[in-house]
């Protein structure tokens with residue numbers, strides 16, 4: 001199946017008074033890698049959450065190809081082939097890496113309670129486990145499949161989330177700060193993985209990232225958010241030169257590499 | 268080393284590691300099957316109560332341990348199983364009515380009935396979580412108790428009602444059968460032992476399948492992060508509701524077994540205390556684990572019975588009616604204190620303890636590198 | 638009409654007592670995320686001490702003693718038991734309180750058995766006439782005293798440094814710890830408060846027209862849980878509203894038992910749970926609870 005086109009049309013989102021997104025518009029062309037950047041609190045994560053149906057929009061439309069997904073439930077959107085990762089890593093810490101990845105196959109498998117209870121889910125499970133192992137191999141987690149997820153190193157956790165999103169066999173891949181907290185080498189590596197996956201799996205990718213090196217090297221287009229508004233959009237080279245962007249964001253005196261500590265919003 | 272040789276080198280070791288487990292399991296099965304030939308009825312009866320309770324605990328460990336849905340209403344669904352069976356299989360005696368169905372049919376229907384009750388509660392169970400669900404389900408216990416006292420024709424009211432003994436294909440699970448095996452007379456307790464063993468085994472295997480399979484994985488991610496689970500395509504509300512229904516059915520089976528073990532159904536057994544005991548069992552044993560649920564249930568059930576049996580041998584403790592520390596109260600002290608001690612020393616429950624012991628005993632080369 | 642009014646006033650008084658019980662439970666839950674399964678036995682222990690000490694030292698001193706014992710019990714629970722468990726392991730802590738509850742209940746059962754100890758409060762046995770209404774003095778005192786108590790507690794929470802620390806750690810425990818709030822102190826205070834509030838409510842529950850302190854007080858106290866849920870766990874206001882709703886509904890149903898006989902005997906004791914389930918179907922976080930937005 002060909003990768004989808006994502007259209008965000010005048011999407012607004014308010015949290016009891018606070019306008020987190022203000023008529024945000026942009027389009028992601030099929031098969032491209034699209035970055036969303038902006039300072040802390042700009043509304044980037046909120047935007048991704050509206051795309052997945054986690055936050056209900058207060059206005060506007062979101063289209064995946066011709067489907068309007070604006071008011072769909074999160075699981076319905078996932079079922080359309082939208083896989084994602086989270087900024088503040090969401091895994092089952094007590095489960096093995098393999099089990100965590102297998103959850104990604106949920107929408108592709110069908111064994112319900114009764115079937116599983118009656119030993120009927122085994123075949124399906126084995127079949128999907130093979131594919132999951134391939135994906136784990138692709139991201140470099142093969143050796144960790146039996147480890148408990150909670151004991152993984154930070155970089156491996158990031159990879160685990162990425163791999164789990166791929167396990168969904170997504171058409172649209174959404175990544176919230178995929179390389180935050182990784183060192184330069186790991187970041188570059190994961191950036192390349194995104195590009196490889198896009199090509200091999202025919203994906204459209206939307207990602208949020210503070211690491212400008214990665215953004216500039218893998219994004220086809222960039223949307224810049226500030227205070228919930230789109231302040232600039234264009235090719236990486238254009239955005240880099242845009243004076244508004246430079247003053248609002250890039251020019252901010254020496255914004256440090258995003259570290260996980262600094263990134264975490266208080267829960 | 269190539270992949271193939273690596274697998275070859277690992278395989279025998281894996282077998283060697285599994286072998287003692289398999290042998291242990293086989294030995295346990297043999298022992299469990301032979302027990303009625305050697306043990307007196309007192310111990311067998313403890314076994315029956317333990318197994319009945321263990322099935323209920325398995326249900327709760329799926330619901331709370333895996334899906335993270337706190338339920339204090341488990342006693343209600345156990346009551347539905349018990350009274351469902353008693354009513355469906357019982358005959359009319361005085362004011363108390365019954366449908367007189369064959370016991371096996373009554374048992375299956377009682378289980379389904381508990382499931383249906385769980386389903387009826389699912390608009391609540393599917394939307395709530397945490398303490399809200401805990402206390403909402405606690406309401407079921409009180410409402411249920413009220414119904415048990417007031418629906419006299421079905422429940423017999425305060426005094427309860429008697430329970431029809433189980434029978435299957437003409438074989439009656441009661442003292443009136445005059446079967447004897449190796450000179451041991453096979454009364455109610457001995458024959459029920461095998462019935463309960465079979466039911467508990469099936470219930471355990473089903474729970475393992477569910478926990479290790481697709482639903483179990485979805486439940487656990489939902490427990491750890493609802494939004495994350497939804498983003499993986501899990502229908503959260505439905506998953507919560509189905510975990511609740513499944514656990515109600517487990518409670519229903521536990522109720523049927525309880526009815527058979529007690530041979531009587533009385534309302535006061537199904538109080539909030541029972542729900543809380545279930546919770547204590549699964550956490551003592553180790554949340555989300557089938558073996559933990561069984562061990563926890565056996566422990567909580569057996570402790571007071573054993574203590575009162577040996578009341579005379581214990582210092583301070585006396586039998587009922589005598590002056591001094593009543594055995595049932597002493598059992599409560601020990602139970603409460605043990606719960607506290609286990610949680611202080613082993614917050615992951617007994618399973619975590621066994622796990623650490625095993626890790627320690629395993630030779631270093633077999634330990635997984637972190 | 639007069640009777641209905643009397644019932645209503647009685648219901649409000651009972652509801653305020655529920656609100657007190659609920660408050661202690663909610664404060665502990667919010668400050669430490671622990672479901673205190675021993676809350677009802679804190680209450681029973683507190684009033685038991687009052688009732689058993691009052692013949693020798695008088696009611697006033699006995700009441701203080703009871704409050705002190707329950708407060709200390711709360712403190713000891715936090716210091717000796719809960720502080721030894723990983724603060725994030727809420728399950729283990731909740732089960733600890735189950736264990737504690739089992740022990741406390743066993744001890745109280747051993748001491749009380751079937752007996753009923755008179756509370757010996759000076760207001761016991763007195764009734765007041767307010768116009769056409771005849772009300773037990775307890776009811777009137779409750780209606781005056783509990784709002785004062787709750788007002789004081791609110792002032793404590795909003796005006797003092799301790800209150801600020803408390804609210805900060807309720808909103809965000811980790812953040813509060815980062816800015817130097819000592820979580821242990823906050824949670825210890827919450828546990829002491831729980832003991833005090835429970836005993837205060839217990840004194841009300843065991844006063845005339847109730848015959849005195851007996852084991853059944855504990856099951857009366859449990860009806861405070863649906864009250865907490867009906868109001869929603871988030872606000873003091875919710876606890877009060879929930880308590881009032883439960884109290885009034887309970888008293889009205891019990892008072893009209895004859896015309897409501899189709900509900901069965903003792904319907905007054907369970908109607909609170911019915912109301913709770915209906916409310917939850919309508920609003921899953923209770924009447925005043927805020928809907929949670931989980932952040933990811």
Ligand SMILES: Nc1ncnc2c1ncn2[C@@H]1O[C@H](COP(=O)(O)OP(=O)(O)OP(=O)(O)O)[C@@H](O)[C@H]1O
Nearest residue numbers: 015020039040041042043044045046047930931932
């Ligand atoms: N669930 C929520 N409830 C209330 N306000 C929220 C919620 N989620 C986000 N916000 C608010 O919306 C605004 C945008 O937050 P968002 O997390 O989208 O920022 P972000 O661009 O992802 O920032 P960062 O770079 O730090 O991740 C912030 O002011 C934040 O406080």
Ligand SMILES: [Mg+2]
Nearest residue numbers: 044045046087
């Ligand atoms: Mg963000």
